[in-house]
Amino acid sequence: MNFTNDDVTKLLEIIKSRRDVRGNHFISKPIEDEKLSLILEAGLSAPSVGYSQPWEFVVIKNKAIKQKVIKNFQKENEKAKEIFKDKELYKNLKLEGIEKTPINIAIIYNKPNKDILGMTSMQKMGEYSVVCAVQNMWLMARALNIGIGWVSILDEKQLLKDINKNENSTLIAYLCVGYVDEFLDEPELKTLGWEKKKKKEKIITFLK
Amino acid sequence: MNFTNDDVTKLLEIIKSRRDVRGNHFISKPIEDEKLSLILEAGLSAPSVGYSQPWEFVVIKNKAIKQKVIKNFQKENEKAKEIFKDKELYKNLKLEGIEKTPINIAIIYNKPNKDILGMTSMQKMGEYSVVCAVQNMWLMARALNIGIGWVSILDEKQLLKDINKNENSTLIAYLCVGYVDEFLDEPELKTLGWEKKKKKEKIITFLK
Numbered sequence: 001m002n003f004t005n006d007d008v009t010k011l012l013e014i015i016k017s018r019r020d021v022r023g024n025h026f027i028s029k030p031i032e033d034e035k036l037s038l039i040l041e042a043g044l045s046a047p048s049v050g051y052s053q054p055w056e057f058v059v060i061k062n063k064a065i066k067q068k069v070i071k072n073f074q075k076e077n078e079k080a081k082e083i084f085k086d087k088e089l090y091k092n093l094k095l096e097g098i099e100k101t102p103i104n105i106a107i108i109y110n111k112p113n114k115d116i117l118g119m120t121s122m123q124k125m126g127e128y129s130v131v132c133a134v135q136n137m138w139l140m141a142r143a144l145n146i147g148i149g150w151v152s153i154l155d156e157k158q159l160l161k162d163i164n165k166n167e168n169s170t171l172i173a174y175l176c177v178g179y180v181d182e183f184l185d186e187p188e189l190k191t192l193g194w195e196k197k198k199k200k201e202k203i204i205t206f207l208k
Numbered sequence: 209m210n211f212t213n214d215d216v217t218k219l220l221e222i223i224k225s226r227r228d229v230r231g232n233h234f235i236s237k238p239i240e241d242e243k244l245s246l247i248l249e250a251g252l253s254a255p256s257v258g259y260s261q262p263w264e265f266v267v268i269k270n271k272a273i274k275q276k277v278i279k280n281f282q283k284e285n286e287k288a289k290e291i292f293k294d295k296e297l298y299k300n301l302k303l304e305g306i307e308k309t310p311i312n313i314a315i316i317y318n319k320p321n322k323d324i325l326g327m328t329s330m331q332k333m334g335e336y337s338v339v340c341a342v343q344n345m346w347l348m349a350r351a352l353n354i355g356i357g358w359v360s361i362l363d364e365k366q367l368l369k370d371i372n373k374n375e376n377s378t379l380i381a382y383l384c385v386g387y388v389d390e391f392l393d394e395p396e397l398k399t400l401g402w403e404k405k406k407k408k409e410k411i412i413t414f415l416k
Binding site for chain 1: 209210211215216218219220221222223224225226228246248249250252253254255257258259260261263264265266267268269270273284287288291292298301303323325326327328329330332333335336339340342343344346347348350351352353358360361362363364371372379380381391395397398402403405406408411412413414415416
């Protein structure tokens, strides 16, 4: 298949308007099953080292489990508040949409129990494959005008226990998935002045 | 911005037709500067934990450096051949396009020297942000009808040394970027019978 300039423009628009959505922007509208399927299909179409497909997607609607995840977040966020105690902004940020979103998805890496092509020198390639799946899902959600927020202020072992996984699994991402009131034009942490945008010259170098 | 059903279809086409391109499919046609810029722009538009933008992109056209990377690959691949000595197919696979592609890109994670929002519980989020950038670049390249092959059969320390990075940097990905004679319809490792496609029921679970 040959793509056109218009396709390039469209993809860049999707990539650039994708946001990490916080809890204050999600609305209660349910996610249609066929849209969830498209998001998962995008994940399943990600590259994986040695075609190992080491991913597992746990779709969570269960309220009791969500409550456990919220507790996990709150505990970890208290530690974070202490770390950032000199920054007034931190404690005012709404950093998760666990309860506000109709769907949470835990994305898991399960280490294969055999040698994998492409993983013999760099073992972390398996985990990285699963991250590629997350990014595919994020872009597909954006094209469907659905927001995703990636929650990482979590104790991994506790989270795995709460979704019935043992410690042979690795938590890659915990996603809150839902419709939104708006997609912000820019990353909120940039707008709020938490971090500045880095200059291209500092992060792209050429060895000619 | 509101995207349409057509946009969703287009994105899914790009996602599904993206391939990990091996050395036997690259052609010698140079990559235009404006297309390289678009690929890098897609990477720079990736999500990053706490807006930390912990990435660095090293664009390599230098032949002497490429030769060092080839040597690195060959040494690591000898070890891999020993691991897969019972699989006749392995040694016949062309697993890299380092020399055949006009551009290689090493994608690096530089750990920030301060606390990062969202990384206080899960330290690996910084690396994962950089992987999201790789996937954005891969999709943009595909929309531009340019192939990317991710080479992971490399000794990380040696690679970093060869591109003048010290051990404070982490190698996330080494990409071979070039035009191709064709994009295969399916992952080659599936077609060749190296691995089977996993069943959805085994990798998607629901907690209702």
